[in-house]
Amino acid sequence: MIPDTTKTKRLEKDIQDIAAFPESEFAGIIREVGFECDCCGKCCTSEYNDHVFLMDEDTLRIVENVGMDYLQPAPYYDFCDNLGRFYVMGYALKSKTNGNCIFYTGNKCEHYDIRPAICRIYPYMLHREEDEHGNAGFRQVSGLGEHGTYHNELEDTACRDILEGVKKYETAFLKQKIMFLDLINNHFKKHGLRHKRQMYDKRMRDFEKGGKIEVYVFYNGEFDKNVISKQIINS
Ligand code: SF4
Ligand code: SF4
Numbered sequence: 001m002i003p004d005t006t007k008t009k010r011l012e013k014d015i016q017d018i019a020a021f022p023e024s025e026f027a028g029i030i031r032e033v034g035f036e037c038d039c040c041g042k043c044c045t046s047e048y049n050d051h052v053f054l055m056d057e058d059t060l061r062i063v064e065n066v067g068m069d070y071l072q073p074a075p076y077y078d079f080c081d082n083l084g085r086f087y088v089m090g091y092a093l094k095s096k097t098n099g100n101c102i103f104y105t106g107n108k109c110e111h112y113d114i115r116p117a118i119c120r121i122y123p124y125m126l127h128r129e130e131d132e133h134g135n136a137g138f139r140q141v142s143g144l145g146e147h148g149t150y151h152n153e154l155e156d157t158a159c160r161d162i163l164e165g166v167k168k169y170e171t172a173f174l175k176q177k178i179m180f181l182d183l184i185n186n187h188f189k190k191h192g193l194r195h196k197r198q199m200y201d202k203r204m205r206d207f208e209k210g211g212k213i214e215v216y217v218f219y220n221g222e223f224d225k226n227v228i229s230k231q232i233i234n235s
Pocket of ligand 2: 038040041043
């Protein structure tokens with residue numbers, strides 16, 4: 001089947017909802033929670049985060065500063081065509097063998113100045129979630145109560161900066177996803193390709209056994225071809 005890109009309408013609506021999310025409400029939540037990072041480093045480990053997704057701007061900054069060696073196609077590829085090639089909406093930072101972020105030294109971020117956008121806004125978010133009745137809402141703080149300190153006094157300017165940063169990040173993420181889905185749709189139509197779930201599973205099994213796979217990563221409006229194996233992304 002052709003990838004289901006009807007999702008883009010939902011994503012466009014999500015962008016509108018983020019823009020319309022009342023700033024006073026979000027600022028109120030930020031102030032009331034009064035979160036402060038205590039630099040425990042858990043968000044850089046596999047205990048908290050499976051992988052660090054990169055927006056296009058992050059990828060560019062990291063490549064310019066430290067090269068491509070720290071990047072991998074973001075895990076959990078979105079599509080696999082009938083020829084066994086995977087497609088995913090962006091890069092991620094590689095992980096160490098223990099699952100921690102490749103930039104994490106054990107007590108600090110080795111490349112803090114060029115850290116990705118998600119690390120700059122964490123743990124704040126405007127992440128759409130539905131409750132058990134199907135009513136949409138937004139999560140605002142990740143891992144609330146599980147890290148950092150709370151009920152600290154935050155300056156108005158700090159709350160405003162957080163608010164702007166989160167809205168900007170979430171909007172950019174959704175826009176990247178829409179552009180990726182549009183490109184996938186055109187690419188599959190143009191080349192007569194189909195998304196094949198069985199092929200996806202088969203190629204992933206090959207990959208788990210050490211085989212090489214082709215992954216096309218959406219970056220800068222195009223697909224970047226990567227040929228990877230477990231050995232390559234763990235090196
Ligand atoms: S890039 Fe730096 S701040 Fe972000 S998860 Fe990795 S070590 Fe942590
Ligand atoms: S954001 Fe949270 S998990 Fe990450 S270092 Fe700060 S307190 Fe720890």
